[in-house]
Amino acid sequence: MADRQTTAPRASSIGSDVFGYLLRASPLQRLAPHHRARVLMILAAVVALAFPILIDRNDADIDSAANALAFAALALGLNIVVGFAGLLDLGYAAFFAIGAYSYGFFASAQFMPAWSDFWEPFQWLHLVARIHQDGGDLVHFTVSFWLMLPISAAMAALFGVLFGAPTLRLKGDYLAIVTLGFGEIVPIIARNWPTVTNGAMGLNGVAAPQIFGHAFGINAMPYYYVGVGLVAFLIFTSSRLKSSRIGRAWMAIREDEIAAAAMGVNRVKFKLLAFAIGAAFAGATGSFYVAKLQTATPEMFMFPVSVMLLVMVVFGGIGSVWGVVVGALILQILQSWFLEDLSQWLHALGRLINVAWLQRVELASSIELIFGVILVFMMLYRRQGLIPASRRVQALTLQEQTAQVELAATPMVERLRVLGDLTYHGTEPLLDIKDLTVRFGGLVALRGVSLSVPSGSVVAVIGPNGSGKSTLFNAVTGLVTAESGKVRFADYPIEGLPPHTVLGRGMARTFQNIRLFPNLTVLENVMIGMHARLHTGAAGALLRLPGTQREEAQAREHALEILTLFGNRLLPRVDHVVSSLSYANRRRVEIARALASSPKLLLLDEPTAGMNPAETLELAGQIKQLHGQGLTIVLIEHKLDVVVSLADNVVVLDHGEKIAEGTPDVVRRNEEVIRAYLGRSAAIGNAPKGGAPKGSTAIA
């Protein structure tokens, strides 16, 4: 999982990285970024294809390279789960095993039932062969490797879903332990189920793949090229998914699950999707690996394999597609070539200087120790990995940093709803809350609160700290379950609906203590807000047909339009990671993200908190503009001047109960309100001397 420290100064001091340096020093630097990526990709492809010739067709080395490719493919799959979706999976090798045994079972002589007519059609399809034997003919499974590749992937994905469905609700580290348990159970079952797996002995005589009637045999070359093809396909798949609506949803879950749900991401569905796709990668690779080795034993899929893959992902860069490929290849090459050579050199050195233990050092056996050291070292000093998933952006010029709020011209804001008209035309109030009660254990956070918000109005909710304002938002948006009461939104009951459905219905919110996706850019944050209004699925993201491209381009354009609401506050910073923004700008991004979901109703939780008076005024103006566009707004706010200038109606909460409601003027004179804010003595005109309590200046 990518952490929030990628931008921390400590990371960057060591992070002025070798790769960046090489890039800057090379002629590649002169190319535009997307050209550079293309040139690097072509270079990588040429090297990959020419590799067997470059190393002079040494079969053992090509074999090591083919193995390394299998692990690169696995690392890519684990990266989807751990890197993209942020779900730590310590039992990933289990899916590798499932894919491996799937192919092994259907392409070996492990299981040979008696022949019957039932098998005729399968024989005709070349899926089975009839073996003639004394005492009755037998069935021999001979399913083609190429057919089993997708089938194994599907099998593994199926297990991913079956296993993930009940467990993916768990918190990060608990999920890790559950996956660890799963990763243990699968090899144990493999060991104890000899009919299918041949137990600890392992499957034998797994058929080699064939192409146009030529069997691959034991020569490493064809496997190498299949491996190159597999890795290339998985890189392609990963990159396309990453830069799509799917990838953004995954990263949103990784960064902040609650916020992701509140922005319309169906957490369970997208976590399962990540699990399934990650498992599918492992399943396909399992087939490849077993076809290459022509055997499968339980030991090939134990915990050390899962850890090695995790080390590869962490080493290469969590969430970075090219990073994990490079990481996997480097570690595999280290393991199979470099450590051997290094040991030989040490032996020679030992002979030379006559030191006995140097002559006996076997570095290859300490590879796991090296993995452990790498893991700890990377976590302590370079959590973003060798090739970080996100690139750094250049600093803004002085001019760009100067606020020019006037740029926010009305015509641009007028187009705020380009993605579909979601205006509400019903007769009921847009939001109607009746008798809402929320209880946390013994504490009643809300007691029988009723509130109605007519379409097109601005309602402010005020009250002292702890009076239940944010709980009201949480209960309405589905983050907190209400004990009783009814909530109707746009003519439909919404109580009990999950947060992502509530957003889908057209209610978006911001959070009191800002819940952005810290390691994503401004633009990505805003585009995640559009999640519920876009439709690209996994297949669409892969194929990237014109329809998908258009949707993506429009979404991007719309996001930029929304950002113009704040003048040049955010526009020059669209590619900046939000954790690098100022506090006020983060609040603005959160509002923009909520607006991106084309809401009918916007819930703002203390939007001006932490802003200075000028910024507060500016934001109040912008909220007014939105209201002018017909957006209905509910606002929690402590600054009463903002409330007075914006709200049509004010609701006052105290100790979870509604104590007053009315126009700002009426509420301001309400005795109970004054008492709630200032205490009993103030209400009877006898305010204690000394410093006035919080809020008093605004009330009086």
Next chain:
Amino acid sequence: MSWEAVYLQQVINGLSLGAMYALLALGFTLVYGILELINFAHFYVFMVSSFIGMAVLEAFGLSGQSHILSGFALIGVLVVAFGATMLAAGGMGVLIERLALRPLRGIPGTVGMITTIGIGYILFNVILLTVGAGSFNYPNPMPRIEWPIGGARLELRELLIWGVSLVLMLGLHFFVNKTRLGKAMRATAQDSEAARMMGVDVDRVIVMAFFLGSALAGAAALIFGLYYNYTSFIIGYTVGLRAFTAAVLGGIGSVAGAMVGGIIIGLIEALGGQLIAVRWTDVIIFSILVLVLVFLPTGLMGRATVTRS
């Protein structure tokens, strides 16, 4: 043996295993309760400690089961062995916290856990590379004294295990609930920020949690060796995962839960091995782990954690 006697024997075995798992589970719980970190290195601290304990016993000139001691000599050797092993294990825990985990304090997500996996891996391989992959005959000075109970037999070493575990758990209970530092520990577990503001030295509390948890793992490691008469580099993972399951089953973060969970897992292992088959014991235990986490995430005695939005 009659079948009643067989089951009675398995209950006795289960209680001994359970006491050991409970001691080990306490280490997970202490650290998790305060840092919300699953300390994977704990598995391997246990394993390394068993080798430290072996070295201590061998320092007394013991090897295998050749030297049987009795009386004060036995008590003296055991007290020194437990003391030294627990101190060394505790020191190891403190070192891990200081070097690898403190720099990562406050970073959300699974970074801490991944780091502990790395540390565990290092410990595992250091033992594998220095001591070797074999299984080692554990020095055991305990005489084989046994008492028949209803057809089963109760051995002296089992009484020792129960006694040591009981003393350590009561000691921990007393420490956590009755001492000033224990109170600071409980406060930090509830809300470390608030505890810090009230003057609690949170760093010290965390170091203490690592020390105590690891020291208990050291005791468990010595018990393992004296009970099974062997040790090996693989015990960290196999025994550790069972102890972790025990902690989760009891309710991770709960001291009483770790004890209850440990006993339950011990009994399940002993009786499950008897009723079904030893080769499926691991599957049973991991299934329990998964099922408890999914359906009863707070465990039997855990408190519901408050999540704030």
